[in-house]
Amino acid sequence: MPASTNFDFPVSLLDSIKTVCSVDGDALAHSHNATQPVSIRLNPFKFTNGFNDLKPVLWCDKSYYLPERISFIKDPLFHAGCYYVQEASSMFLETVLKQTVDLSKDISVLDLCAAPGGKSTLISSLLTENSLLISNEVIKTRVGALAENMSKWGRSNVLVTNNDPKHFSSLHEYFDVIVVDAPCSGSGLFRKQTDAIEHWSEENVIHCSQRQQRILEDIIPALKPGGTLIYSTCSYSAEENEQIGDYLLEKELEPIQLNPEKQWGIIETQSNNKAWGYRFFPHLVNGEGFFISVFRKRIGDGETEYHRSKKKLIDKPNKEELSIISNFVEEVQLPHILKQKEFFFLINSKIETDLRLLGEHLTIRKKGTLLGEIKGKDFIPHHELALSNYLNNDISAIEVDKETALKFLKKSDIKCPDESPRGFCVVKFDTHPIGWIKNLGNRTNNYLPKEWRILTEI
Numbered sequence: 001m002p003a004s005t006n007f008d009f010p011v012s013l014l015d016s017i018k019t020v021c022s023v024d025g026d027a028l029a030h031s032h033n034a035t036q037p038v039s040i041r042l043n044p045f046k047f048t049n050g051f052n053d054l055k056p057v058l059w060c061d062k063s064y065y066l067p068e069r070i071s072f073i074k075d076p077l078f079h080a081g082c083y084y085v086q087e088a089s090s091m092f093l094e095t096v097l098k099q100t101v102d103l104s105k106d107i108s109v110l111d112l113c114a115a116p117g118g119k120s121t122l123i124s125s126l127l128t129e130n131s132l133l134i135s136n137e138v139i140k141t142r143v144g145a146l147a148e149n150m151s152k153w154g155r156s157n158v159l160v161t162n163n164d165p166k167h168f169s170s171l172h173e174y175f176d177v178i179v180v181d182a183p184c185s186g187s188g189l190f191r192k193q194t195d196a197i198e199h200w201s202e203e204n205v206i207h208c209s210q211r212q213q214r215i216l217e218d219i220i221p222a223l224k225p226g227g228t229l230i231y232s233t234c235s236y237s238a239e240e241n242e243q244i245g246d247y248l249l250e251k252e253l254e255p256i257q258l259n260p261e262k263q264w265g266i267i268e269t270q271s272n273n274k275a276w277g278y279r280f281f282p283h284l285v286n287g288e289g290f291f292i293s294v295f296r297k298r299i300g301d302g303e304t305e306y307h308r309s310k311k312k313l314i315d316k317p318n319k320e321e322l323s324i325i326s327n328f329v330e331e332v333q334l335p336h337i338l339k340q341k342e343f344f345f346l347i348n349s350k351i352e353t354d355l356r357l358l359g360e361h362l363t364i365r366k367k368g369t370l371l372g373e374i375k376g377k378d379f380i381p382h383h384e385l386a387l388s389n390y391l392n393n394d395i396s397a398i399e400v401d402k403e404t405a406l407k408f409l410k411k412s413d414i415k416c417p418d419e420s421p422r423g424f425c426v427v428k429f430d431t432h433p434i435g436w437i438k439n440l441g442n443r444t445n446n447y448l449p450k451e452w453r454i455l456t457e458i
């Protein structure tokens with residue numbers, strides 16, 4: 001729906017775009033007077049009905065445009081991790097990964113600038129159960145939201161870390177894929193963040209471009225020979241996009257050309273030194289401004305051999321502990337359960353093998369799926385287990401209506417019907433778990449972690 005104001009697109013920004021492709025400046029500026037589309041990506045591991053009539057995002061499976069923005073905070077399925085609200089253009093990462101990486105193999109992927117987790121939730125859905133995704137965020141205050149979103153997504157093939165890019169250089173040639181969704185000047189999101197244009201300046205573009213180069217310089221050593229580097233921004237500036245492509249070609253990286261469908265409206269560019277780039281303009285695609293470019297690291301003299309200590313960082317649970325936990329966790333997962341102090345985790349064998357090595361270099365803030373802890377003879381299940389894909393189907397559950405679900409998500413105590421099972425029960429809305437209560441008969445205790453509760457009035 002067109003808004004009434006006219007959008008003033010900075011002339012120097014248009015000039016920068018015109019160095020790499022021809023663009024209809026008026027149409028681009030005009031598209032900023034329209035409201036931005038709202039799009040969601042469904043969690044393929046948490047089947048959700050009711051979206052089939054919606055217009056799909058063309059370059060990403062199970063992703064849809066909503067007719068209008070809804071209050072996601074009031075939707076229990078949002079809290080259950082059934083979908084992620086993500087800007088449509090950036091979902092193109094799925095096509096990029098499918099066209100450039102063999103996703104049927106167990107691989108190691110680093111999402112370097114990951115908070116709040118849009119790209120990481122997408123990547124974790126595409127990886128095999130025994131792959132490793134490190135979702136990293138350098139800014140400490142942003143790691144909590146990232147860890148929460150990864151927990152909601154429910155897979156155990158993820159570590160969340162809080163590190164500076166340079167900390168990864170000691171993990172020499174470790175990763176098959178590195179995604180750098182770089183901090184940028186943000187011009188592609190002018191429509192989303194209307195005040196961003198006031199803060200936009202050519203000086204900031206240069207500052208961002210230099211920071212992007214430093215980040216890439218730090219991270220390239222961690223990519224395996226033959227590995228894939230995916231670089232993206234939400235900026236229109238050639239200085240942060242194609243010119244960064246040229247910078248990467250000076251390193252041991254080669255450009256990769258993608259093959260997007262013509263009718264998607266994505267513009268292919270080439271930098272001075274012929275790095276391929278893919279640009280999303282809001283007057284040509286149903287999404288915001290976005291840029292993505294892909295590179296392969298040249299094959300070197302041989303792969304780095306890592307010394308992996310036989311001494312594992314975490315232990316196996318004993319028989320008695322396993323038998324207590326088995327009521328809560330899918331039987332097939334029991335061999336993958338590990339123990340650290342009183343806590344139990346579900347961790348795939350790739351993470352188990354490398355946890356000590358990774359822990360020596362990185363600050364790990366979340367590993368695999370936290371299942372819970374044993375206190376005395378009782379197992380106290382953790383919220384992450386409720387939202388994971390590994391919950392035992394036979395676990396006691398109560399299905400609640402929307403009003404009760406929202407009450408639960410505000411961490412208020414809810415009432416159970418008299419016939420409800422005693423002890424720990426998973427609370428479900430529309431068949432999807434949203435957390436744990438302990439039913440004591442005359443009352444219930446709500447086990448939603450305090451930091452996860454809905455704080456706003458609903």
Ligand code: SAM
Nearest residue numbers: 113114115116117118119138139181182183215
């Ligand atoms: N990939 C995220 C997603 O899809 O949800 C969005 C990432 S956002 C474009 C860029 C991220 O880079 C932010 O989370 C920001 O905190 C982080 N960042 C800022 N400065 C950084 C730096 N010097 N090195 C690495 N990351 C940085």
